[in-house]
Structures are given as C-alpha cells and as structure tokens.
Amino acid sequence: xxxxxxxxxxxxGLAPFIAALIVAELFQRMRLSGLAIIAxxxxxxxxxxxxxxxxxxxxxxxxxxxxxxxxxxxPLMLLNPRWLRPLLAVAGGGAAVWVMLRILQQQEMMHMLxxxxxxxxxxxxxxxxxxxxNDASVRAGSAGMALGLGGGTAxxxxxxxxxxxxxxxxxxxxxxxxxxxxxxxxxxxxxRSYTLPLSFIAGLTGCLAVxxxxxxxxxxxxxxxxxxxAKIPLPAKQALWIQSLLLSVVTLACAAGAVYLxxxxxxxxxx
Amino acid sequence: xxxxxxxxxxxAASLPLAAHAADSYTIDPPHTFPRFMISHLGFSxxxxxFDKTSGKITLDRAAKTGSVDIAIEAASVSTGFxxxxxxxxxxxxxxxxxxxxxxxxxxSVKFKGDAPASIEGNLTLLGVTKPVTLTIDAFNCGADxxxxxxxxxxxxxxxxxxxxxxxxxMKTFLPGIGDDIKLVFEVEAFKD
Numbered sequence: 001x002x003x004x005x006x007x008x009x010x011x012x013g014l015a016p017f018i019a020a021l022i023v024a025e026l027f028q029r030m031r032l033s034g035l036a037i038i039a040x041x042x043x044x045x046x047x048x049x050x051x052x053x054x055x056x057x058x059x060x061x062x063x064x065x066x067x068x069x070x071x072x073x074x075p076l077m078l079l080n081p082r083w084l085r086p087l088l089a090v091a092g093g094g095a096a097v098w099v100m101l102r103i104l105q106q107q108e109m110m111h112m113l114x115x116x117x118x119x120x121x122x123x124x125x126x127x128x129x130x131x132x133x134n135d136a137s138v139r140a141g142s143a144g145m146a147l148g149l150g151g152g153t154a155x156x157x158x159x160x161x162x163x164x165x166x167x168x169x170x171x172x173x174x175x176x177x178x179x180x181x182x183x184x185x186x187x188x189x190x191x192r193s194y195t196l197p198l199s200f201i202a203g204l205t206g207c208l209a210v211x212x213x214x215x216x217x218x219x220x221x222x223x224x225x226x227x228x229x230a231k232i233p234l235p236a237k238q239a240l241w242i243q244s245l246l247l248s249v250v251t252l253a254c255a256a257g258a259v260y261l262x263x264x265x266x267x268x269x270x271x
Numbered sequence: 272x273x274x275x276x277x278x279x280x281x282x283a284a285s286l287p288l289a290a291h292a293a294d295s296y297t298i299d300p301p302h303t304f305p306r307f308m309i310s311h312l313g314f315s316x317x318x319x320x321f322d323k324t325s326g327k328i329t330l331d332r333a334a335k336t337g338s339v340d341i342a343i344e345a346a347s348v349s350t351g352f353x354x355x356x357x358x359x360x361x362x363x364x365x366x367x368x369x370x371x372x373x374x375x376x377x378x379s380v381k382f383k384g385d386a387p388a389s390i391e392g393n394l395t396l397l398g399v400t401k402p403v404t405l406t407i408d409a410f411n412c413g414a415d416x417x418x419x420x421x422x423x424x425x426x427x428x429x430x431x432x433x434x435x436x437x438x439x440x441m442k443t444f445l446p447g448i449g450d451d452i453k454l455v456f457e458v459e460a461f462k463d
Binding site: 008055102103212 | 367369442446
C-alpha cells in the first residue's frame with residue numbers, strides 16, 4: 001500500500017480522482033460538490049509534498065492560497081454583486097505577484113515588471129473567466145479538466161514534477177466532477193467552491209512553471225483560451241454526456257496545443 | 272605603577288598582532304567542487320556537483336580557530352545530463368531561481384594537532400538553515416607549485432558530510448530518490 005501511494009501517477013492522478021468522486025457525491029445535497037477540486041488537490045499535496053509553510057516557498061504559497069481560496073469561496077457563494085467578479089480577478093493578480101515575489105525581486109527591473117504583470121494578468125484572467133462558469137457545472141467541469149491536464153502535463157514536460165502533479169491533480173478532480181454528471185445525466189452544483197481554487201491553483205502553477213522550470217511563456221496564453229472556449233454555444237436539449245463530450249473535445253484541444261508547444265521545446269520529461 | 276602601565280601598553284599593542292595571526296584564504300573556484308551522492312531508486316548511487324563556488328576561509332593555527340564562509344551557485348548543478356540538471360534546478364529540488372545561493376557558514380573549526388579536523392557550521396539550502404558538520408579527511412598547505420616565484424601560498428582540503436534533504440524541505444520523489452545525501456567537498460584556497 002505504501003509503495004502504491006508513493007507512485008507519482010497515483011499521487012497526481014488516481015488518488016485525487018477518487019477523493020474528488022467521493023467529495024462531489026457526499027456534498028451534493030449541501031450544494032458543495034465543487035469542493036471536489038480542493039479535496040483532490042489536498043490529497044495530492046498530502047501524498048507528494050506536505051502542508052508545512054516553513055520555509056514559505058513559492059510552491060507552498062500556492063498550496064496555502066489554494067486552501068484559503070476554497071475557504072473564502074464558501075461565503076462568496078452567497079454573494080453575487082457585479083463588482084465581485086472583477087475584484088476576484090484583481091485578487092488573483094495580486095496573489096500571483098505575492099507568490100512570485102522572491103523570484104521577481106531577483107530579476108532585472110524590466111524582466112521583473114514584465115513577468116510580474118504577465119503572471120498577474122494570466123491568473124486574473126483565469127479567475128475572471130472561471131468565475132463566469134460557476135453556475136455552469138458541465139462547462140466548468142470540462143474547462144477545469146482541460147486546464148488541469150494541459151497545464152499539469154506541460155509543467156511535467158517543462159521539468160517540474162511537483163507542479164505537474166499539482167496541475168494533473170486538478171485535472172483528475174475536475175474529471176471526476178464531470179464524470180458523475182455524465183453518468184447520472186444531471187448537473188452537479190458547482191459554484192465558487194469549484195471555480196475559485198481551481199483558477200487560483202492552475203494559474204499560479206502555470207506561472208511558477210514558466211519562471212522556475214522550462215515551460216515556455218507562450219503556453220500560458222494557449223491555456224488561457226480554455227475557459228473562453230468552454231463558453232461555446234451548445235444545443236440545450238442534448239443529453240449532458242453529449243454536452244460534456246463536445247466541451248471536452250474543444251477544451252482538451254487547447255490543452256493538447258499547450259502540451260505540444262511545450263514538447264517542441266523541451267522534449268520528453270526528464271524522469 | 273609604571274610596570275603595570277608598561278604591561279597594559281604591551282597587551283594593547285599585542286591585540287592587533289593577535290588579530291592578524293589568523294590567515295585568510297580565498298577559495299580557488301576552478302579547483303573547488305562540492306559533490307553530492309544520492310541513491311537512485313535503490314539501484315545505484317547518482318553523483319552530481321556544483322560548478323560555481325566562492326568564499327573565504329580563515330585559519331589561526333596557533334589559536335586553533337577558524338571560520339568558513341562559502342557560497343554555492345545552485346544553478347551550477349551538473350550531473351552530466353542536461354535534462355536532469357534542468358530538473359534539479361526546478362522547484363522539485365534546488366529551486367535555483369527562487370533560492371540561487373546555497374551557503375555554508377561556520378565560526379567553529381576544530382583542530383586535531385596542527386591541522387583542522389572538522390567544521391561545525393550551518394548549511395542554508397532552500398531558505399532553511401540547519402547545522403551540518405564537515406569532517407576534514409585531508410588537509411595540505413604549501414607554496415603553489417604553479418607560481419614561478421613560489422611565493423603564493425595555497426591550502427587544499429577534502430571534507431565530507433552527510434545530511435537528509437528532507438530536513439531542508441526537499442521532499443520530491445521520497446523515498447525513491449534517497450533522503451540521505453553524502454557531500455564530498457574538494458577545496459583549494461589561496462592565502463590572501
């Protein structure tokens with residue numbers, strides 16, 4: 001059993017998938033199935049890393065912010081003023097600067113400004129567009145799965161196993177969330193408990209992989225298209241599994257593009 | 272009274288002399304390489320080294336004291352395989368962009384006879400500082416044979432230590448990639 005849990009594929013794929021399945025199902029009645037995302041991610045952190053915050057490295061800041069955003073999402077699900085969505089995007093941008101601060105401080109001024117603004121824009125963008133999917137569980141499920149799998153695989157190719165596992169865990173958890181909807185042909189409650197931690201963690205992981213590993217920067221704009229692509233119009237009367245399939249094809253195509261661009265630069269992962 | 276004053280003056284005058292008794296050395300980077308060994312999945316022991324190291328060492332053989340201040344460039348890690356080096360530089364291991372320098376500092380050099388035998392110091396890796404003792408396995412000083420005037424003094428040493436990478440928060444791929452790291456430090460330094 002111990003050996004099984006030490007397997008990176010179990011840590012970043014199977015374990016978060018199972019955890020997300022259980023949580024999505026268990027919390028369905030409380031309309032908190034979206035917690036599946038943070039449950040899957042937390043399982044991966046527990047198995048592949050730890051929850052300690054000393055020293056507070058960039059990857060630990062991501063874990064911390066992921067957990068905090070999931071906690072913050074619960075009261076935010078009760079509010080829906082118009083200013084909240086842009087405010088969350090700004091908070092995402094600020095979080096990106098805070099996570100990368102130590103790295104940015106070591107760059108020349110021009111690089112520091114470019115990378116800081118780029119990361120803030122990327123994370124803010126993801127938070128904004130994913131927040132727009134918080135009442136569309138099938139779209140959010142497909143987009144989350146594609147963003148997690150695409151970003152995770154690209155980070156893995158870009159020479160960071162831990163960041164790769166973070167991304168893949170999100171993809172696996174979102175996949176579990178989507179699978180339940182496909183099998184039962186009924187939508188799960190989504191909400192900000194799903195979209196907020198997903199967009200925070202995926203965005204910050206992507207930025208960190210660019211700054212500290214070999215992930216090319218132009219992969220991020222390709223990944224950023226995913227939540228927008230998940231808004232394509234669909235025939236409303238189609239069964240949920242068909243809608244899920246169509247959305248997954250579109251969003252996974254973007255993810256595949258991101259992985260291909262990374263692979264062209266880095267080749268196979270150095271494992 | 273006069274005798275006491277003379278003694279005081281002599282003592283005061285001898286203080287700078289005592290301070291100068293410690294010899295200061297600057298590390299010779301092309302001949303200084305920290306190497307590390309680590310178990311790979313229990314099958315073999317992989318070896319790597321850091322190509323860029325700098326620092327200062329002081330030794331006072333008479334007082335049997337000394338200090339060490341070494342900086343190692345994390346991004347200079349080299350294992351003979353570029354992809355693995357890139358991986359080692361990433362957040363999985365040395366996180367070289369976030370923590371560009373690994374340092375070892377000590378003010379406690381233990382002597383055995385005339386030569387230093389061990390160094391009790393602090394290793395800072397990934398922002399975590401922990402005590403690590405270096406055992407000095409070999410120590411030689413003398414005139415640099417490459418200096419035509421034979422005036423340049425140089426010392427060389429081989430030191431080793433063992434520590435757990437998890438103590439510094441480096442936990443990726445444990446236990447497959449071993450936790451115990453053996454460090455072998457070959458160093459040469461010119462007398463200032």
